[in-house]
Amino acid sequence: MVADFTAPDWQRRVARRALNALSRGEIDDPDGDVVAMRAELTGVRDDLGGYIDRLHVRMAPWGVSAYDCLQVLTDLTSGPAGPRTRVRFDVETLTRIAEDGAARARELIQAADRLGMIRETGTKNAWHRVVLSSPSDVEPALTSVRETSSGVLPKVRSDIEQATRETGLTRANTLAEWDDQLRMLEGVRASLDVFVPEIFEASAADMVIATATKRWREDHSIHMKAGQRRRLIKQARDYVRPGRTVDDLHAELIRIQEQRQIWRQYSPGGGYPVMPEGLDEMSENARRLREDLLTLDKLLGPAYDGLVEWDFARIGRELGALAADDDAIKVLPERVETIHDIHALGLDGLIEDLRSRGVPRENAVAELDLAWWASALSQILHSDSRLEGFDGARLESLVTSLRELDRAHVESLATQSLRIFREQSAQRLARRADEAQQLRQAIESGSVAGLLRAIGASSLGRALVPLQIVPPALASQLAGAATRVDLVVFDGVEGAPLGELAVPLGRASQVVVVVGDSRRGGDGLPALAAELLPRLSLPVASARINGVVASFLAEHGYGSDIVPIAQPSQPASIDYVLVDGRGMPAPGVNAVESTAAEVAKVVDHVIAHALERPEDTLAVIACNDRHAQRLSEAVLSAVADSPAIDSFFRTDGDEPFLVTSLRRCSGITRDRIIVSTGYGKTPHGRVVHDFGDLAGENGAAHLVDALLSTRGELTIVTALDPDEVELRRVPTEGTRLLHDLLERAKHHPKDPSLLQIAETLDEEDAAPDRLLVDLAERLYSLGLTVVPNVGPEGGLRIPLAIGHPDLPDELLVAVMTDNDAYVSERSMRRRDRHWADRLREYGWVTHMVFSTAVFMDPQGEAQRILEKVLDIVERRTRPVTPVPEVPEHISDSEFGLDQTVADAPRPGRPHIARGLPLAAYSDDQLDDLLAWIRGDGVERDESEEVAELAAELGLTRRGSQIDAILRNVVRRG
Secondary structure, X not given: OEEEOOOOOHHHHHHHHHHHHHOOOOOOOOOHHHHHHHHHHHHHHHHHHHHHHHHHOOEOOOOEOHHHHHHHHHHHHOOOOOOOOOOOOOHHXXXXXXXXXXXXXXXXXXXXXXXXXXXXXXXXXXXXXXXXXXXXXXXHHHHHHHHHHHHHHHHHHHHHHHHHHHHOOOOOOEHHHHHHHHHHHHHHHHHHOOEOHHHHOOOHHHHHHHOOOHHHHHHOOOOOOHHHHHHHHHHHHHOEOOOOOOOOHHHHHHHHHHHHHHXXXXXXXXXXXXXXXXXXXXXXXHHHHHHHHHHHHHHHOHHHOOHHHOEHHHHHHHHHHHHHXXXXXXXXXXXXXXXXXXXXXXXXXXXXXXXXXXOOHHHHHHHHHHHHHHHHHHHHHHHOHHHOOOOHHHHHHHHHHHHHHHHHHHHHHHHHHHHHHHHHHHHHHHHOHHHHHHHHHHHXXXXXXXXXXXXXXXXXXXXXXXEEEOOHHHHHHHOOOOOOEEEEEEEOOOOOOHHHHHHHHHHEEEEEEEEOOHHHOOOOHHHHHHHHOOOOOOOOOOOOOOHHXXXXXXXXXXXXXXXXXXXXXXXXXXXXXXXXXXXXXXXXXXXXXXXXXHHHHHHHHHHHHHHHOOOOOEEEEEOOHHHHHHHHHHHHHHHOOOHHHHHHHOOOOOOOOEEEEHHHOOOOOEEEEEEEOOEOEOOOOOEOOOOHHHHOOOHHHHHHHHHOOEEEEEEEEEOOOHHHOOHHHOOOHHHHHHHHHHHHHHHOOEOOOHXXXXXXXXXXXXXXXXXXXXXXXXHHHOXXXXXXXXXXXXXXXXXXXXXXXXEOOOOOEEEEEOOHHHHHOOOHHHHHHHHHHHHHHOOOEEEEEOHHHHHHOHHHHHHHHHHHHHHHHHHHHOOOOOOOOOOOEEEEOOOOEXXXXXXXXXXXXXXXOOOOOHHHOOHHHHHHHHHHHHOOOOOOOHHHHHHHHHHHHOOOOOOHHHHHHHHHHHHHO
8 A cells, every 4th residue: 555765775665565556365354353342442432431521520500520529528538537427418408508609608607606506505505406487586585585484484383382382282393284283273163162172071973873864874884772872862962052052963073073083183181172362363374374385385496395394493494594694695686597597508407417416616617518519429420320330440441441442443444444445456456457457567667767657647556556655856756747646744844945845735635734843943844834734733752752851852842742751760861971072174164073082982882782782773863964974984884894793783674773964863763862963172172153953943853853763862972061062152942952952961961760859849749639648648558659749840740659668769550540631631542541551661550540439449449559569569579480400410320320511412513613703703603603502401691601602612802892792692592
């Protein structure tokens, strides 16, 4: 699908690719597993994305999200003395409280506490249990309490004392008992108007039977002889007062019997009934007291429910205290109004809960906050099913599945695209077989013009190789005036004149994409496109970037594109190498370019790298073309006679060694970069403030490209001391950026470690995210190192970084969470996969904790993190299994043999001469000799294998360079 016309041998490669496209191969059927994988990915994205979105969406009308609730509730309940109320509000109450931000609710809570409605105050406030329904009830209640307490109640109690004294009756303790006695006394008085007092001494029961009708006796199954009846009737009539006529003697006797029973109940001494003086007045006082108590029962509220049934001592004590408490009376209207407002706002249940638990004054408002936020969370969770059932284990499983499925999805796109392309190509070739044969002949002819026509001018050729990477110089040959291209992407064209880009620009029929840094300015295509086309900023790199470089660039305006990421162990650094490079300006040049001292130092570093670390890729970037040319020639000359490191300088690898200039380094990426400034001083040590390309309009952008080229180490070799460069004579952005870089490399070449940074944080920055405070404390109590808010200034912040005492100088696990920074990234691929991958590239082990899981099960989350940390520590500190020692002598007593290992024959030694200089041996010879040494099965460490190689080669001299070459042979073997 792709023809790359920029490769050095593009003719051969493009021809082979085009011929392959003309060959119709087998087309694989779509993989059903891919369809199922994508369906599963869609489901996982919906579940996890829906959960995160709903967790942070603000619920109307309260304006808070479930995440906000979790954060506040964590703050409220984290301490041992925090609020603990279980009261929950309904939706209406939540809304009423939220209307003014709970200001009125807090005022009412504080007022209720001040008025003695929350904390029991005993005698200090007799009215604290009174609940009046309206302020208008205050005055009637006060009047009734005072009148009852000081008026009718004392009179009734006095009446009882008089009756007890005059009649011998038992003292009545309650109004009900006094009413019974009064009714009895009134009945006795009525009876004494009919009968003489002696009747109360006789038994009226038999007289009641005798005076009853026959029918009454039959109904009650009572039989009495006639003679007995006559005798009892006569006796009853004898008790009637003289001159009184009784119409119904039977009924009067029944009343006498009832009164007699009540009298005996209240007069254990028996005897004739005696009437107290002023019985009518006593009855009136009792009636008035009952009316007053019933009125107070309604006015004083639930605490005084059933007041009329209380005993007189309690009534007198309670009403007396109410009447005597002048201070409480003064605030009673306010108290009543407060109670009314509390009820209107819906805080009754909370006030009662605070009173029952005796909550201290300083905690009352916090209890209100807990009730409101917990109620809001409950309502939000209840109203949205997408937030239910997501515990820590399920959320972690979803994130893991998302990363794996998304990675599999991306990898499947190429196969799917290729399959679709092959289907379309097969159909085209079948329809246009003759044209395809002509294209094949033109390509196979070996003619460059024929190849270009076949790929560019032929519509079939363009369809078979639809993606073409073309330098501007070939654009006109590949695309005729009538050719139209759907998509044209310009990349790396910052320095190209607009005239060279006119042809591909004019061929675009649909979309034009310009990749570049618009901050470079100038009149190039990126600067022009930035004014005409929509702009989209993308991260400069998704791979690892040197931490010091990332921080440096972020400080110089690239923070929106370059995100510095902290390293968990060894902090990043810049190697600053200052040489005494002096010389004279070249003809026609003002600057002192490419001094011999700087060239020699760079060559030393390149050779040392090739010998000691050939597995790491390397590029050298010079700040001017002349220096780049001299460096390239010097390196090639130095390694020409070194076959041991010849493989490092091969050009057929993915990232071969390279020497280039600053303005040609865009797009280069290596494990290590050496930047050589290439500017020296005069023979007298004076800095000439002329920096060539760096002083141009694109100088800063070119230097940024060079710094971004390294995934790891950056070495700066220079003859310029930043302290000798005068800023007032450095007017351009590029030269100022170089000065700042040299100053940073010289004075602050190494970032402080994360633990050192943590020690300098102030209290606010050192505090974990609110939801992670409890988790951090639990991890700390488990003996782990816990550092919150880890990350360089302007870089990616890790909410919690976890270490272990067994690895004291580094942190191990990056604990991420669904905080505001996480949610602000709308792309699930970036927030759930990209950033985790970036952290792993820097050496972190990542662990995602979700706010709901931390809130519901902080101990479970802490345990999972602990297990992950312990796994890392175990792997890192696990002792290496010792190699069994081979005895110097191997004995076989049965056969009487005794032979040393050193004397054992080792057949098949390669035919490699001994005693030659090390440079005389090729890489293949050294590799073969090492393989032969290892063939005896003896375990050796690296130093022992190096010694064996040296012995077999007969090397009599050993030095650091020879040892480095031999170690490289051992490592690559």
